[in-house]
Amino acid sequence: MSAVMITRKVTRKWEKLPGKNTFCCDGRVMMARQKGVFYLTLFLIVGTCSLFFAFECPYLAVHLSPAIPVFAVLLFVFVVAMLLRTSFSDPGVLPRALPEEANFIEMEIEAANGNVMAGQRPPPRIKNVQINNQIVKLKYCYTCKIFRPPRASHCSICDNCVDRFDHHCPWVGNCVGKRNYRYFYLFTLSLSLLTIYIFAFNIVHVVLRSVDSGFMNTLKETPGTVLEVLVCFFTLWSVVGLTGFHTYLISLNQTTNEDIKGSWSGKNRVQNPYSHKNFIKNCCEVLCGPTYPSVLDRRGVMLEDSTRPTPSDASAASTYKSTNPVSQTTKSSAPLIPNEHTPEEAKPSIGAGTQKSTSSPKEEKPPSPTSPNAVAPAVIKESAH
């Protein structure tokens, strides 16, 4: 064994994660790259509530009830907490396959496809699985080199496969997936309540004050009211509508992605195999289900060849994996089909994607239009020898 050096600065796994996420607080916080709209969301919420606390609350606390500002504070704290929780957590990113796993899958695909005749394109990489007596197709992800689990989808903005992918929300600056969907829903729900609350009490406040001082004087005394009413009015329509839409999705146990693609609609299509056909059960599963762990291990320490493996709480197996160099005698004679969907290719779609407005679903622009043609020559070339 050569002499080992212990480097002072540990490299954590988040620093080497592929994908287009940004990490903060040494890997504790995980977000998408474009955070501008998220800051806007935060500013709007904090700003509007500050105006409410400054202008309306003193008056209402005295003239109506002190419970009004108290409840507003609680609601505000809940909204911000849910927003931060949605934005900062791992939505359920699936790590990319390590080379051995990718090779293993390639070999399985080759075995399933048999010999591809020259000039023919290979069949699309799809696996059929039976879920609750329905046939569901699992697609192969060329970027992550895995067959996506059911309900997973690849987000082109974050360049990750996300489990139970709902959509990429620029307002929260993150994908919404299995792990943070309930926080996202509670955020929209509580924000709806907060917006309605502030809007209602603004009206009450203006009415009460106008009785005493007149309408124009009221607006002069509390200029913040106008701004608040404007923000609340526009927010109401969008957020309440969004909450209603997600309530509908939850009751059917569907994701936005499935709804947009029409996966379970239509007579000839498969019926949703994940729905319990019971509104209550579906809601309970989505909102009160178990809290799934992150499989990314962002704060795990990278075990590099030059450092002594630091003991982590993983099992002994992980220390073995680390000390075995990757260049092992894995019996793979099947050539690996190169990944034609490189991150550079994805850039134009990201540029176009961020211009889109509120919470429109984003997923990997499927490489299928071009990939079979790109793949076929590569496969033929490789199998020729």
Add this chain to the structure above:
Amino acid sequence: MYLVSAFHNLQELRHSASLANKVFIQRDYTDGTVCKFQTKFPSELDSRIERTLFEDTVKTLNNYYAEAEKIGGQSYLEGCLACLTVYLIFLCIETRYEKVLKKISRYIQEQNEKVYAPRGLLITDPIERGMRVIEISVYEDRGSSGSSSGSSTTSSSGR
């Protein structure tokens, strides 16, 4: 009877064996998106371990994951309590899933020590592979003598 020699100790396994192959046990989606692995016995392990031992390991793991993901009284309680405390309670207590994951980790380590390492195999915890696969590394004895690898396979094919 299996030859239990240099593979007894996991440390010795690392020093004396080289990685020959990796077998990946895939997920079983027939019951939906719950975490469950296929119990189909891979042909690459045919000569290395008994079918029943392998199936027992996978079934036990599946039971653990089912326990972690069970939607019932306890998960509702945990969910509601967490929501009321704005999820700050998770700074203090562990979620049920995390508790079960620790149990799984201990179980895998125990299985590696008792069952798999003596047969030159090593199971990797699925959580380290994104809960997608159970990776089983197949080691072959580098062999202090030239015939030792041959002898280990012949002795293991005895049963």
